[in-house]
Amino acid sequence: xxxxxxxxxxxxxxxxxxxxxxxxxxxxxxxxxxxxxxxxxxxxxxxxxxxxxxxxxxxxxxxxxxxxxxxxxxxxxxxxxxxxxxxxxxxxxxxxxxxxxxxxxxxxxxxxxxxxxxxxxxxxxxxxxxxxxxxxxxxxxxxxxxxxxxxxxxxxxxxxxxxxxxxxxxxxxxxxxxxxxxxxxxxxxxxxxxxxxxxxxxxxxxxxxxxxxxxxxxxxxxxxxxxxxxxxxxxxxxxxxxxxxxxxxxxxxxxxxxxxxxxxxxxxxxxxxxxxxxxxxxxxxxxxxxxxxxxxxxxxxxxxxxxxxx
Amino acid sequence: xxxxxxxxxxxxxxxxxxxxxxxxxxxxxxxxxxxxxxxxxxxxxxxxxxxxxxxxxxxxxxxxxxxxxxxxxxxxxxxxxxxxxxxxxxxxxxxxxxxxxxxxxxxxxxxxxxxxxxxxxxxxxxxxxxxxxxxxxxxxxxxxxxxxxxxxxxxxxxxxxxxxxxxxxxxxxxxxxxxxxxxxxxxxxxxxxxxxxxxxxxxxxxxxxxxxxxxxxxxxxxxxxxxxxxxxxxxxxxxxxxxxxxxxxxxxxxxxxxxxxxxxxxxxxxxxxxxxxxxxxxxxxxxxxxxxxxxxxxxxxxxxxxxxxxxxxxxxxxxxxxxxxxxxxxxxxxxxxxxxxxxxxxxxxxxxxxxxxxxxxxxxxxxxxxxxxxxxxxxxxxxxxxxxxxxxxxxxxxxxxxxxxxxxxxxxxxxxxxxxxxxxxxxxxxxx
Numbered sequence: 001x002x003x004x005x006x007x008x009x010x011x012x013x014x015x016x017x018x019x020x021x022x023x024x025x026x027x028x029x030x031x032x033x034x035x036x037x038x039x040x041x042x043x044x045x046x047x048x049x050x051x052x053x054x055x056x057x058x059x060x061x062x063x064x065x066x067x068x069x070x071x072x073x074x075x076x077x078x079x080x081x082x083x084x085x086x087x088x089x090x091x092x093x094x095x096x097x098x099x100x101x102x103x104x105x106x107x108x109x110x111x112x113x114x115x116x117x118x119x120x121x122x123x124x125x126x127x128x129x130x131x132x133x134x135x136x137x138x139x140x141x142x143x144x145x146x147x148x149x150x151x152x153x154x155x156x157x158x159x160x161x162x163x164x165x166x167x168x169x170x171x172x173x174x175x176x177x178x179x180x181x182x183x184x185x186x187x188x189x190x191x192x193x194x195x196x197x198x199x200x201x202x203x204x205x206x207x208x209x210x211x212x213x214x215x216x217x218x219x220x221x222x223x224x225x226x227x228x229x230x231x232x233x234x235x236x237x238x239x240x241x242x243x244x245x246x247x248x249x250x251x252x253x254x255x256x257x258x259x260x261x262x263x264x265x266x267x268x269x270x271x272x273x274x275x276x277x278x279x280x281x282x283x284x285x286x287x288x289x290x291x292x293x294x295x296x297x298x299x300x301x302x303x304x305x306x307x308x309x310x
Numbered sequence: 311x312x313x314x315x316x317x318x319x320x321x322x323x324x325x326x327x328x329x330x331x332x333x334x335x336x337x338x339x340x341x342x343x344x345x346x347x348x349x350x351x352x353x354x355x356x357x358x359x360x361x362x363x364x365x366x367x368x369x370x371x372x373x374x375x376x377x378x379x380x381x382x383x384x385x386x387x388x389x390x391x392x393x394x395x396x397x398x399x400x401x402x403x404x405x406x407x408x409x410x411x412x413x414x415x416x417x418x419x420x421x422x423x424x425x426x427x428x429x430x431x432x433x434x435x436x437x438x439x440x441x442x443x444x445x446x447x448x449x450x451x452x453x454x455x456x457x458x459x460x461x462x463x464x465x466x467x468x469x470x471x472x473x474x475x476x477x478x479x480x481x482x483x484x485x486x487x488x489x490x491x492x493x494x495x496x497x498x499x500x501x502x503x504x505x506x507x508x509x510x511x512x513x514x515x516x517x518x519x520x521x522x523x524x525x526x527x528x529x530x531x532x533x534x535x536x537x538x539x540x541x542x543x544x545x546x547x548x549x550x551x552x553x554x555x556x557x558x559x560x561x562x563x564x565x566x567x568x569x570x571x572x573x574x575x576x577x578x579x580x581x582x583x584x585x586x587x588x589x590x591x592x593x594x595x596x597x598x599x600x601x602x603x604x605x606x607x608x609x610x611x612x613x614x615x616x617x618x619x620x621x622x623x624x625x626x627x628x629x630x631x632x633x634x635x636x637x638x639x640x641x642x643x644x645x646x647x648x649x650x651x652x653x654x655x656x657x658x659x660x661x662x663x664x665x666x667x668x669x670x671x672x673x674x675x676x677x678x679x680x681x682x683x684x685x686x687x688x689x690x691x692x693x694x695x696x697x698x699x700x701x702x703x704x705x706x707x708x709x710x711x712x713x714x715x716x717x718x719x720x721x722x723x724x725x726x727x728x729x730x731x732x733x734x735x736x737x738x739x740x741x742x
Contacts, residue, residue, distance in 0.1 A: 046580075049584060050584075051580055051583065051584060071586050074584050074585070074586045075586055077584060079580070079581065079584050081577040081580060081581070082577075083576060083577045084576070084577075085576060085577035085578045085580065085581045086576070086578065087576075087578060088576070099581065099585065102582060102585035102586075102587055103585055146581065147581075150585075
């Protein structure tokens with residue numbers, strides 16, 4: 001076990017940012033921490049990286065308590081913060097040099113590492129431009145690069161794709177896969193379930209500072225294997241129709257978002273015909289209806305009654 | 311590296327002081343050294359002797375001469391009647407300093423020597439005129455007898471008031487020249503001398519009497535040292551080159567503290583901590599970078615003032631240690647502000663420092679105008695980094711040496727020590 005955290009707690013005044021959680025990080029895996037904004041993901045990884053001290057619990061890196069010796073994890077750790085942690089008035093090259101020197105890299109070794117990182121991130125052509133003149137996607141790529149210079153054993157990435165274009169996002173996701181294939185253990189937090197689903201071997205689902213589920217994708221989806229998710233689009237939102245759906249036998253949850261309604265019900269319960277009847281009864285026209293293959297979004301919805309981006 | 315690429319910071323720390331030095335230098339060139347416009351001058355007159363005692367001495371000398379038969383009885387009485395009219399000090403006060411034209415730009419007050427020197431040090435007066443002991447008596451003898459008793463009126467000037475001091479000197483020279491030429495009383499006295507059979511000798515010695523015996527000795531005074539002579543006056547360009555430089559270096563301290571909180575905000579602080587840098591290394595870097603930046607800043611401003619206005623900052627043996635200690639003090643100040651910012655997790659400390667402290671410090675420290683005439687401002691300003699440095703640089707410009715600015719260096723050292731101690735204490739409470 002690379003990292004073992006048990007009974008972690010962090011409070012900000014009366015707010016329980018992280019409330020008694022256990023996390024394990026295994027060597028060579030991509031571990032996902034999935035949850036909506038404010039779930040406690042960033043606080044958790046800040047504690048795992050020794051940046052903030054927990055108010056309770058213990059974190060061990062390869063058996064050593066990091067509260068007693070933070071240096072033991074710091075030197076093997078690369079962190080990609082949610083914000084772009086770079087000096088905007090410096091160029092990418094200058095930023096990388098600065099952070100490389102902090103890790104005591106010098107001379108040819110430093111130059112070699114910088115070149116390697118720029119190649120990996122596809123930034124060679126604009127390395128001498130100031131960061132503040134970069135697009136959001138390019139900034140995020142340099143942000144990752146600064147965490148890779150010292151060849152970390154673990155890479156912690158906190159929502160590394162927030163606010164960037166699809167092309168840069170894909171590039172980053174591919175880079176993460178590539179880094180993992182080289183043996184780097186990755187902890188990846190996101191509220192984009194499709195990213196976590198695409199990348200991660202194991203996933204912790206967090207909400208309100210607690211871990212509400214954990215396991216592989218398959219294990220998590222199995223949580224709702226007794227259920228099916230039906231998505232429909234109606235011609236108009238109708239409260240009586242929604243109320244009727246909620247009252248149907250076998251329906252476990254109904255989520256309404258404008259003209260789109262999601263229903264989770266027991267599998268093979270013949271719910272479709274009863275939905276049609278309810279629509280007819282309330283004068284609602286169904287524009288489309290489909291039974292979905294379950295996703296992590298559905299898992300989260302099932303577990304919390306809310307969408308990941310609510 | 312970051313601050314050098316921060317254009318706003320560069321403008322504030324380098325361009326602004328250079329521009330303001332130029333503007334203020336030209337604007338105030340009329341009221342500082344070598345200028346044309348003066349305003350009212352106030353002087354102190356110090357009487358080292360007693361006029362009554364001098365008058366008594368003169369009367370006694372006449373009585374003695376009469377007793378020895380040198381003067382006839384009738385003439386003795388006539389001369390004694392004339393003695394009050396030879397009160398040259400009274401003539402100085404009423405006819406010279408009290409002249410209606412002179413009074414328009416010069417007022418005087420009779421003080422004791424210590425008080426007068428203190429007032430001069432504080433810049434409350436332009437010059438001190440010292441009337442020596444036995445002035446009246448010696449003047450009388452010089453004019454009445456063929457003796458040479460040198461009389462020296464001393465004018466002690468404040469180096470900041472070059473023009474006004476020069477005027478006082480000129481007026482006094484006019485007065486002593488008049489005495490030397492015997493315009494005031496020689497006719498009366500020579501007449502008396504001839505009647506007493508000493509006229510021939512008096513005529514023989516008259517030329518030498520009028521050539522050397524009256525002298526106005528002029529010297530300048532420093533704020534603290536009243537005995538040294540030969541100090542150079544300070545021009546407005548010199549004054550504001552220093553004033554602006556020592557004011558704007560304060561921005562380097564607050565900029566450094568700003569960057570500390572910027573690093574927290576843009577998460578580079580976390581990245582630096584995770585690189586195992588530690589708080590000590592972070593604060594040490596802040597101190598070194600601010601100190602180096604200040605050194606560069608002051609050096610550039612010195613070079614600019616030298617090239618643009620031919621300003622000499624004084625002997626390198628004094629300027630270099632002062633600049634070094636000043637830069638270290640600014641580095642210490644930056645550490646203190648950074649630690650407060652990091653403790654509060656915002657930039658309130660550096661904002662208040664910029665908006666309030668720098669302005670206040672510049673005002674009392676004399677960056678805007680000389681504060682020597684306002685004792686409370688001078689006292690407070692002397693304890694500020696910029697005020698102390700201003701005093702040090704001005705002294706060096708006037709010709710003082712390193713040993714003469716020991717007080718200034720001590721102030722800067724104390725400020726640095728206080729900043730480090732307070733900064734370390736506050737930083738110990740900063741949580742990573």
